[in-house]
Amino acid sequence: xxxxxxxxxxxxxxxxxxxxxxxxxxxxxxxxxxxPALVMTDGPKLALLRAxxxxxxxxxxxxxxxxxxxxxxxxxxxxxxxxxxxxxxGPLWGIGEPVWPGRSPAELDECRHHEVLLNLAFSDSxxxxxxxxxxxxxxxSVVDDVWASHPRVSPPSPRSDNGASxxxxxxxxxxxxxxxxxxxxxxxDATVIGSDLDDLHGxxxxxxxxxxxxxLAAGETDDLVLAVDEVATNSLCYGGGAREVLSWVDAGAVxxxxxxxxxVTDPLVGRRRPPxxxxxxxxxWIANQLCDLVQVRSSxxxxxxxxxxxxxxxxxx
Amino acid sequence: MDNRSAGExxxxxxxxxxxxxxxxxxxxLDLHGAEQLAAAAQALPxxxxxxxxxxAGSLTFIDSAGLHAMLTLRHECEQNGIDMxxxxxxxxxxxxMAMAGVxxxxxxxx
Numbered sequence: 001x002x003x004x005x006x007x008x009x010x011x012x013x014x015x016x017x018x019x020x021x022x023x024x025x026x027x028x029x030x031x032x033x034x035x036p037a038l039v040m041t042d043g044p045k046l047a048l049l050r051a052x053x054x055x056x057x058x059x060x061x062x063x064x065x066x067x068x069x070x071x072x073x074x075x076x077x078x079x080x081x082x083x084x085x086x087x088x089x090g091p092l093w094g095i096g097e098p099v100w101p102g103r104s105p106a107e108l109d110e111c112r113h114h115e116v117l118l119n120l121a122f123s124d125s126x127x128x129x130x131x132x133x134x135x136x137x138x139x140x141s142v143v144d145d146v147w148a149s150h151p152r153v154s155p156p157s158p159r160s161d162n163g164a165s166x167x168x169x170x171x172x173x174x175x176x177x178x179x180x181x182x183x184x185x186x187x188x189d190a191t192v193i194g195s196d197l198d199d200l201h202g203x204x205x206x207x208x209x210x211x212x213x214x215x216l217a218a219g220e221t222d223d224l225v226l227a228v229d230e231v232a233t234n235s236l237c238y239g240g241g242a243r244e245v246l247s248w249v250d251a252g253a254v255x256x257x258x259x260x261x262x263x264v265t266d267p268l269v270g271r272r273r274p275p276x277x278x279x280x281x282x283x284x285w286i287a288n289q290l291c292d293l294v295q296v297r298s299s300x301x302x303x304x305x306x307x308x309x310x311x312x313x314x315x316x317x
Numbered sequence: 318m319d320n321r322s323a324g325e326x327x328x329x330x331x332x333x334x335x336x337x338x339x340x341x342x343x344x345x346l347d348l349h350g351a352e353q354l355a356a357a358a359q360a361l362p363x364x365x366x367x368x369x370x371x372x373a374g375s376l377t378f379i380d381s382a383g384l385h386a387m388l389t390l391r392h393e394c395e396q397n398g399i400d401m402x403x404x405x406x407x408x409x410x411x412x413x414m415a416m417a418g419v420x421x422x423x424x425x426x427x
Contacts, residue, residue, distance in 0.1 A: 200347045201325065204378070226413075229380050233348045237382075276422045279388050282381035289416045 005091075006122040008129050010150035012143065014136035019045055020052045022154075023095055026130045030093040031056055036086040040065040040078065041097040041132065069098050072107065072114040073288040076121050076271045083125055091126035101137045104251060106184075106308065108142060110293055113178050115149035120175040121268055148173045175267045180299045183306060186246050186257060193256070194245035197232045203245060204229055207256060210247050214254045215311050223290040224309040228256045230283040231305045235260040239303060253292065253310040264298035325377065329357045336367040340390075343375035346383030354386040363397040374405030379413050391423060400425070 011026070013019045023039065030037040038061040039049060046064065050057045061082070069075045075098055086092055098111045118129065131150060135143050146153055151169035193210060194203040207228045211221040228245065235243050241261015248255050270284030284305070288294050293308035327350030330341040338361050346354065361369065369390070376383075394401040403424055406414075414420040 200349065201345060204345075226378075226380060229347060233380060233382050236348060273418060276417075276419045277388075277392075279392065280381070280385040282384070282417050286381050286413070286416050 005124060005126040006119065006129070007127070007152065008118055008122075008150050009131065009152040009154055010146040011130050011132045011154050012135045012146070013132055014134065016045060016048055019132055019134070020048050022132065023049050023130075024052055026095060026128075027053070027056075027060060027093065029128070031059060033090075034059070035090055035093065036061065036082070037093040037095075038063065038079075038082045039095040040068055040075070041095065042066055042100060045097075065097055066100075069096075071288055071292050071294065072098055072110045073271050073294055075114055076117060076268070077273055079118075079122070079127075079129070080272070083122070083127060091128060094127065094129045095132065096129060097132045099133060099138065099142060101134075106250075106295065106306075107293055109181075110295060112145050112149060115146070116173050116175050116178060117267060117271065119149070119151070119172060121271065178267055179264060179297055181297060183295055183297050183304060186255075187248050187250070190246045190248040190257075192244060193247045194232070195243065197236050197243045197245070197258075200229060200232060200236075203232055206245075207247070210256075211254050211309065214249050215252075216254055216309060217311060220309055220311060224254060224256065224307065227287040227290040227294075227307050227309070228258065230287050231258045231307065234283040234305075235262065235303075238262050241302060250308070253308045255306060255308050257304060257306045259302060259304050261302045262298075263300075264296060264303050269296060270294065327353060329354050331357060331361065333366075336365070338362075338366055338369045339372065340369060341372045341375070343377075345378040346376050346386070347378065347380050348382040351382045351386035354383070355389065358386070358390045358393060363393060363399065366397075366399055368399050369394050369401045370404050371401060372405045373403060373410050374407050376407045376410050379407075379410050381413065381417065384413050384417055384419065387423065388419065 011022050013022050027037055039046065040063045043064055043066065046062050050062065053060065063078065068078050075096060079094060082094065083092055098114055099108065103111065115131065133143055133146055149172055151172055193206045197203060204225050207225045208221055211224045216224065232245060235258050239260030239262030243260045246257045270288045274282050274285060284294065284296065287307060291307045292310045295306040297304045325345050327344040327346055332339045342354070344350070391401045414423055
């Protein structure tokens with residue numbers, strides 16, 4: 001039987017002890033053969049796992065997923081950097097937990113896309129990735145989604161309808177379908193802040209006023225201004241038809257949306273670090289570095305890029 | 318369409334000192350500024366120069382379209398066998414270079 005080199009498995013656990021036991025079992029393989037492993041989850045679970053590993057923790061890399069994965073579109077580049085740094089000497093192992101309680105519906109959507117896109121990004125890589133999901137803390141609907149993105153789910157499913165049994169992989173969603181998914185409509189109070197995108201300076205001033213008035217700090221405002229400028233510039237260069245920039249506030253985040261009649265076809269757009277000697281093509285990459293969430297959708301009807309920026313420090317009332 | 322202050326308008330000022338061209342960039346280097354910079358770069362007599370020194374210390378804004386124009390100038394210098402050197406870097410340029418991962422390329426390694 002032909003086995004894909006990328007092994008992408010969801011790990012359903014309940015509570016910290018269960019997480020640590022599963023992570024230890026998974027890490028036994030790379031530790032036994034002295035191969036690199038990277039674990040990305042929240043700080044408390046990283047600390048528990050380090051303690052459980054004891055001296056063996058020195059052979060494992062750790063990163064705080066709350067930082068790396070604040071924007072889920074930055075997780076694939078983090079795995080790619082790990083793969084690049086350890087290229088050439090055999091398979092790699094990783095544990096990555098992109099979903100945690102408190103993620104907004106928009107973030108959960110992008111996490112779901114991220115999980116599907118991993119299958120595309122690493123299809124040719126000898127990479128064993130375990131994605132823990134805390135079934136005791138997450139909504140059942142969020143857990144249900146893992147079967148659509150992970151060819152393997154452990155422990156083996158109690159379900160009978162997904163066709164998976166033992167170590168066999170099941171089919172997952174095709175990443176080509178993701179861009180065509182619709183976003184929720186902007187709220188009724190969304191404001192049009194730009195239509196003549198040719199006046200990039202005017203658009204930047206407008207975004208700056210909206211962001212500052214909505215409570216973003218100066219640096220965060222600069223981030224959003226640059227991100228909107230990048231996406232509007234892409235629209236000017238590649239997007240056709242009617243262009244429009246909308247803005248609104250959603251649960252404390254400032255949201256700016258650039259719409260045009262163009263078409264984006266690469267599902268991994270903005271998730272591959274362009275090589276230094278590449279002259280252009282960095283717009284969405286930069287937007288992903290600057291924003292908490294970037295949602296790209298594209299179909300025959302046109303392209304929508306929705307940028308979210310949250311204040312890091314929310315004043316307590 | 319433009320009601321920018323002098324500090325926001327993109328300018329590129331070229332002076333030739335011996336066999337080195339000094340290019341001073343100021344203001345906002347976006348897609349429109351990038352077109353101006355490309356035109357200014359086109360006018361440089363690269364085949365008669367030993368190097369190009371770029372003072373980007375007064376750039377108040379730069380995006381990836383602006384960075385593209387700077388990388389293109391660097392590429393053209395390389396094609397002519399000469400160096401492009403950054404003599405000053407503003408904070409907005411620093412930030413974009415870091416995100417794009419081109420810091421080493423543009424600054425040179427010394």
